[in-house]
Each structure stands twice: as C-alpha cells, then as structure tokens.
Amino acid sequence: MKALGIDVGSLTTKVVMLDGDGSPTVRITPSGDEPQSSAREALEAVLGQPELNLDHEFCVVSTGMGGKMLPFPHQNKAVTTCLARGVHHLFPSARTAIDIGAESCNVIRVSDRGRINDWVSHDKCAAGTGVFLQKMAKVMHMPLEAMANPSLPAASGPEISSTCAVFAESEVISHVHRDPPTPKEQIIAGIYASVVSRIMILCKRLGIERDVIVVGGVALNGGFVKILEREIGFEVLVPETPQMAAALGAAVIARETLAKGAGR
Amino acid sequence: MIDATERVDKVDSIIRACSVMIRMNKASPDGRESERVYYRILSDYFTRLRNAPDEGKFVAAHTAFFPAEVLYAMGLVPMHTEVTTWMISLFTGECADLLSAGTALGLASEICTPHRGLAGAFAAGSIPRPDVMLWSNLICDNTAKSGELLMDINGCPGFFLDHPFQQSEAERRYLVGELEGMIRFLEEQSGRKMDWDRLAEVVSVMDRQIELFRDICELRKAVPSPFQTQGFLELLTIDYLFPGQPEAITYLETLRRELADRVEKGQGAVPNERFRLMSFFVPPMYLIGFLEKMSQEHGAVSVTEPFFTYWGEGRLDPGRPLESVAQKSYMIPEVRMYGPLDDRAVRSIVDCAEQYRIDGAVYYADVGCRHTCATVKLFKDILNEIDVPVLTIDCDVVDPTITSEEEMREKLEQFFELLEDR
Numbered sequence: 001m002k003a004l005g006i007d008v009g010s011l012t013t014k015v016v017m018l019d020g021d022g023s024p025t026v027r028i029t030p031s032g033d034e035p036q037s038s039a040r041e042a043l044e045a046v047l048g049q050p051e052l053n054l055d056h057e058f059c060v061v062s063t064g065m066g067g068k069m070l071p072f073p074h075q076n077k078a079v080t081t082c083l084a085r086g087v088h089h090l091f092p093s094a095r096t097a098i099d100i101g102a103e104s105c106n107v108i109r110v111s112d113r114g115r116i117n118d119w120v121s122h123d124k125c126a127a128g129t130g131v132f133l134q135k136m137a138k139v140m141h142m143p144l145e146a147m148a149n150p151s152l153p154a155a156s157g158p159e160i161s162s163t164c165a166v167f168a169e170s171e172v173i174s175h176v177h178r179d180p181p182t183p184k185e186q187i188i189a190g191i192y193a194s195v196v197s198r199i200m201i202l203c204k205r206l207g208i209e210r211d212v213i214v215v216g217g218v219a220l221n222g223g224f225v226k227i228l229e230r231e232i233g234f235e236v237l238v239p240e241t242p243q244m245a246a247a248l249g250a251a252v253i254a255r256e257t258l259a260k261g262a263g264r
Numbered sequence: 265m266i267d268a269t270e271r272v273d274k275v276d277s278i279i280r281a282c283s284v285m286i287r288m289n290k291a292s293p294d295g296r297e298s299e300r301v302y303y304r305i306l307s308d309y310f311t312r313l314r315n316a317p318d319e320g321k322f323v324a325a326h327t328a329f330f331p332a333e334v335l336y337a338m339g340l341v342p343m344h345t346e347v348t349t350w351m352i353s354l355f356t357g358e359c360a361d362l363l364s365a366g367t368a369l370g371l372a373s374e375i376c377t378p379h380r381g382l383a384g385a386f387a388a389g390s391i392p393r394p395d396v397m398l399w400s401n402l403i404c405d406n407t408a409k410s411g412e413l414l415m416d417i418n419g420c421p422g423f424f425l426d427h428p429f430q431q432s433e434a435e436r437r438y439l440v441g442e443l444e445g446m447i448r449f450l451e452e453q454s455g456r457k458m459d460w461d462r463l464a465e466v467v468s469v470m471d472r473q474i475e476l477f478r479d480i481c482e483l484r485k486a487v488p489s490p491f492q493t494q495g496f497l498e499l500l501t502i503d504y505l506f507p508g509q510p511e512a513i514t515y516l517e518t519l520r521r522e523l524a525d526r527v528e529k530g531q532g533a534v535p536n537e538r539f540r541l542m543s544f545f546v547p548p549m550y551l552i553g554f555l556e557k558m559s560q561e562h563g564a565v566s567v568t569e570p571f572f573t574y575w576g577e578g579r580l581d582p583g584r585p586l587e588s589v590a591q592k593s594y595m596i597p598e599v600r601m602y603g604p605l606d607d608r609a610v611r612s613i614v615d616c617a618e619q620y621r622i623d624g625a626v627y628y629a630d631v632g633c634r635h636t637c638a639t640v641k642l643f644k645d646i647l648n649e650i651d652v653p654v655l656t657i658d659c660d661v662v663d664p665t666i667t668s669e670e671e672m673r674e675k676l677e678q679f680f681e682l683l684e685d686r
Contacts, residue, residue, distance in 0.1 A: 078678035081685060115685045118653055119678070123671075205641065 005250025008066030014247035035066035086249030088114025100218035127164040128198030150222030157190030192227035215245035281355035282307035292527035325394035353662035397422035429603030466508035476516035488532025493559035504556035538563035543623035
C-alpha cells in the first residue's frame with residue numbers, strides 16, 4: 001500500500017510517495033501551463049509506470065493551488081493542513097513553520113500532533129514571495145542561484161519597499177544604475193531585508209514559537225535564510241528538500257487515510 | 265422636497281429584487297414565513313422612500329445607528345444611507361458604478377466603501393435626494409466626516425448629532441440635549457411637530473423589539489442552531505430600518521415562533537451541524553448567497569455576533585421617551601465597539617463564546633473600516649486565550665475587487681480543515 005502526496009504549485013509540482021517503511025520518494029517537475037499533465041507525469045515517474053495506473057494499492061492526496069484541478073486524487077486538502085503534517089514529519093519539534101513559495105507566503109503554528117493551530121497568509125502582492133526574488137535577480141543581472149549564496153549579502157543594505165513589488169523593482173533599478181552604483185552585496189541585503197520584514201509582520205501577528213522551520217522553494221536561498229535568522233534572533237530549521245514539505249504532508253495524510261482503511 | 269423626476273434606479277432594483285425573493289420563497293418547500301415577511305417589509309420601506317416625492321412626504325436621510333425612532337414619531341420618511349448601499353450591493357450584485365462615481369468626487373479608494381458608494385449614488389442621482397441629512401459619530405468616526413459631504417452633495421440642510429463616548433449621567437443628559445436640538449431642527453425644516461405620544465408608543469414597541477431580539481438570541485444557543493448563518497443580517501436590517509415599528513414585531517414574532525419550533529424538533533439550520541461560529545463585522549454582501557452555500561456544504565453556522573446581535577441589559581421607559589431613545593443607543597450591541605474598548609467588550613466576547621459553545625470565529629475585516637480592523641488582533645488574542653481559533657478575512661462589505669469568491673472559499677475551507685483536525 002502506497003501513500004502519495006501531490007502539491008501543485010504555481011511554478012512546480014511536487015510528488016512524494018511514502019513506502020511502507022515511511023521512506024519518501026520525491027519528484028519535482030515544472031507545473032507548466034497544464035498542471036494535470038505535469039502532475040500525471042510526476043506521478044508516473046515516482047511510481048515507475050509508463051502509463052498512470054492508480055489501483056486500490058494507492059491513496060493520493062492533492063494540495064496546492066492546482067490540487068483541486070486534478071481528476072485522480074482521493075482527496076484534496078488545504079496547503080496549510082498539509083504543511084503542518086509535513087513539517088511535523090520532518091521535525092517533530094517544529095512549532096512555527098514559515099512557508100515561502102513562488103506566489104504565496106504562509107506562517108503556520110503547528111501543534112505537537114502535527115495539526116495546524118493557526119495560520120496567517122500573505123497573498124495580496126508578490127512582495128515577500130519567490131517570484132519577487134526571481135524578478136530581483138533579473139534586475140540585478142545575476143542568476144538566482146548566485147544571489148542565493150549565503151556569504152553574499154552585506155551586513156546591511158539600503159531600504160527597499162516591502163509593500164509593493166513594483167516599487168521595490170524601481171528602487172533596485174535605481175540602486176543598480178546610480179553613479180556610483182550601490183554595491184551589489186548591499187542591494188542584495190536590502191532585497192532580503194525587504195522580504196524578511198514582510199514575513200516578520202506575519203510572524204508577529206501569529207507569534208513565534210520555537211522551533212521555527214522554513215520551507216518552500218525560497219528556503220533553498222541561503223542568503224535569505226541568513227537575513228531571516230538575523231531578524232528572528234536564532235537559527236531556523238531548513239529541511240534538505242524544503243519545497244516538498246506540503247506534498248510530504250499530503251502523503252502523510254494519505255498514509256493516515258490508508259491506515260483507516262478509507263483509501264481507494 | 266425631492267424632485268420626482270430624479271432617477272431612482274437603484275431603489276427600484278431593490279424593490280424588484282424583494283418581489284423576486286418573495287416569489288422564490290413561496291416556490292421553495294423550505295421557505296420561511298419570516299423571510300417572506302422580511303422581504304415584504306423591506307420592499308415597503310423602499311417603496312415609501314421611492315414614492316415620498318409624489319406623496320409630498322419629507323425624507324430624512326440618516327447614517328447608521330442614528331435614532332430613527334424620532335423620525336418615525338414625527339411622521340417623516342427615513343432613509344438609512346448605509347443599508348441602502350448594502351442593499352444595492354446585495355440585490356444588484358455590484359455597485360462598481362456607484363463606487364466609481366464616489367471616486368470621481370475625489371474620495372480615495374481606501375475610504376469606507378458604503379460611504380464612498382453612497383456619495384457616488386447621491387451624486388449620480390441613483391437614489392432619492394433627501395430633504396435633510398442627519399448623521400452622527402456613534403460607532404463610526406468616518407460617518408462623522410462623511411455626513412457633511414453627503415449634505416453638500418445633496419444641497420440640503422443637515423444636522424450632526426454629537427454622541428458622547430462615555431456613559432456618565434452628565435453625558436446622557438448631554439445626549440438628550442442633542443436629541444432635543446435635532447428635533448427642533450427637524451420641526452423647522454419639515455414644518456411638522458414632534459408627536460410625543462407617538463414617540464412614547466415607538467419606544468414601547470422598541471422595548472418589545474429588544475426583548476424579542478434577546479429571545480431569538482437565546483434560541484440560537486440550541487444545538488443544532490436553528491437559524492441560518494446569514495440570518496443575522498436580517499436581524500441587523502430590522503433593527504436599523506424599523507426601530508419601534510409594528511412590522512418589526514411581526515417579523516421578530518414570526519421568526520421566534522419558527523425558531524422555537526425548530527429547537528423543539530431538534531432541527532438545525534444546516535443539515536449536519538459541525539462547526540458553530542462566532543462572526544465579527546459584516547461579510548461581503550455580494551457573497552451572501554455563496555456564504556450560505558458554504559455554510560450548508562460544511563455544516564458551519566454562525567450562532568452569535570457579539571457586536572451585532574447581543575443586546576446589552578436594560579429596559580426602555582415609554583414614560584420618558586427621549587431619555588429612552590438615548591438609553592437605547594447605549595444598549596445596542598455595536599456600542600461595545602464605540603470609543604475606548606472596555607471590559608464589557610472583552611467580557612461579551614468570552615460570554616458569547618462560552619454560552620453559544622462556539623468552535624471558531626470568523627472576522628470579516630472590512631479593509632475600509634479602520635476602527636473595526638484595529639480590533640482584529642485584540643479579539644483574536646482574547647479568543648485564542650480560551651482556545652478558540654479565529655479566521656481573519658480581509659474583505660470589503662460591498663467592493664468585490666478586494667476579495668473574490670474563490671479566495672473566500674479557499675480561506676474558509678482551510679479554516680474548516682483546521683477546526684476538523686483539532
């Protein structure tokens with residue numbers, strides 16, 4: 001019996017399969033224009049099937065912004081519910097999860113049972129999300145991977161707007177093109193500080209309880225995590241594959257469903 | 265007097281929509297009699313308003329929480345400005361043109377949309393021009409400012425009723441003095457004299473009305489709750505439009521009888537009640553039907569609204585009618601949000617949470633309403649302390665561009681999952 005979790009995000013689709021012993025198999029693919037096809041391909045790759053065949057041996061739980069569009073899941077769950085389960089599976093000591101995806105940012109309070117106690121989201125503006133950092137890397141004329149280098153950000157940087165992605169972009173452009181230009185390391189520090197200040201507003205609304213775990217694609221950005229830790233005041237936990245936390249949580253829920261005998 | 269040739273498109277839309285609602289209610293096997301009464305008296309209210317110019321009646325427009333009892337006692341035709349805008353949003357499904365007209369007057373997009381839409385509606389001639397404009401600072405500081413603008417737009421005289429923040433004897437006397445000043449103003453403007461005997465009757469009916477509100481609240485404590493989620497909006501409208509009016513009694517008595525019957529039979533408002541909710545502030549009017557559907561789908565029902573349906577203690581004395589009108593303004597549920605928040609407000613939230621056995625609370629944080637949004641964190645902390653989760657939804661009561669149906673669905677479903685998982 002296999003439990004599958006699938007998280008259809010705006011940029012990538014993540015599939016996690018939990019075997020009987022609980023070890024995960026992960027597949028991450030671009031969501032593309034047709035999330036259904038991407039999800040099907042990702043599932044086929046994880047299952048090693050040339051043609052998707054979800055028989056009674058499987059239970060599939062979907063989540064993410066495109067999760068409801070898929071025809072094959074057994075059930076669909078909110079991303080916050082899945083994140084709580086996923087981070088608890090990864091780090092049972094985690095009580096606060098900061099999830100920064102491509103187009104959203106959630107801060108979640110997690111119970112000692114991996115249940116969601118409360119959450120707050122920022123979904124009205126790209127400021128404070130992954131696509132904002134992508135955009136900034138483009139303006140800085142450097143690959144995002146290079147900008148993510150933890151040793152790159154300076155100790156401090158210029159103030160960059162945290163309320164509007166468009167204003168922030170204009171500000172960064174003016175720093176890049178002024179004479180002399182603001183040092184790159186300082187601009188990057190300013191960009192990260194802008195995202196972090198947005199996240200800290202959410203954290204303060206909810207209250208931060210240790211341990212804090214950072215998940216979502218932006219957690220792969222070491223430079224950003226460094227500035228976040230500086231602002232929070234202590235080290236945060238970052239899993240090896242932080243972008244699959246919600247899919248993992250969905251797989252955990254699928255496994256629970258199978259255990260109850262309610263799967264396919 | 266109102267120029268009879270002026271356009272009253274939006275009021276006509278409300279009246280037409282009420283007839284449709286009555287027809288739909290009659291066609292439905294589960295249609296509540298109280299709902300039919302509600303739409304009938306709502307239609308009558310707006311018909312009176314529409315016909316006022318032809319009948320030579322004097323129209324007094326007033327903002328929310330204004331003591332309309334006085335207007336009824338003087339035989340004037342009241343027009344509740346905020347409810348009129350709400351109804352336009354609810355029944356026409358949009359009020360974008362009115363909001364745009366308000367913006368064209370120079371009102372910033374951050375300004376309270378019922379007031380911006382209202383200014384636009386008056387400027388566009390979409391609702392009747394009143395003979396006088398009456399406004400107050402009770403509950404809403406925005407109203408204190410917008411009333412003056414509405415008076416200017418309408419080119420009519422107006423009166424600002426200054427309501428004190430506190431409740432000492434001196435302040436109550438001051439409020440009675442303000443009411444006397446307003447009556448003098450209205451007598452001068454309308455040429456009609458205050459009928460004090462009629463005001464005493466209105467106060468007597470209002471006292472009965474408050475008792476019925478309390479009875480209905482008691483019935484909503486039952487598990488399962490007998491009243492549908494968005495039903496509380498009916499209660500609000502009844503209080504806002506028909507204070508001390510016999511038609512309000514007809515509605516409330518019908519509703520109370522129906523709810524008592526349902527409680528006796530153990531019938532809930534939703535087929536399978538799973539989540540009992542507390543609601544703060546007003547949900548988006550343009551999503552009322554959708555929210556009711558969500559309520560049915562998920563077995564989630566709003567059972568209490570501490571700042572809208574939970575009346576304060578006290579009785580009104582028809583022997584002292586004007587003092588009673590002043591007294592009522594200190595008993596309305598909304599007054600707990602007025603001025604500095606005191607222990608009463610905090611206590612009422614905890615009391616309601618316990619008495620109504622709620623599982624969670626939903627705060628409809630109207631982005632244009634500064635003073636209610638300022639309480640989001642405070643109320644959330646209070647409820648979290650007694651282990652009640654709170655969902656805050658940034659939205660607007662009439663402007664659909666702030667929150668879409670899909671966003672609302674996503675947030676509510678997340679919240680219901682949270683409640684289910686506990």
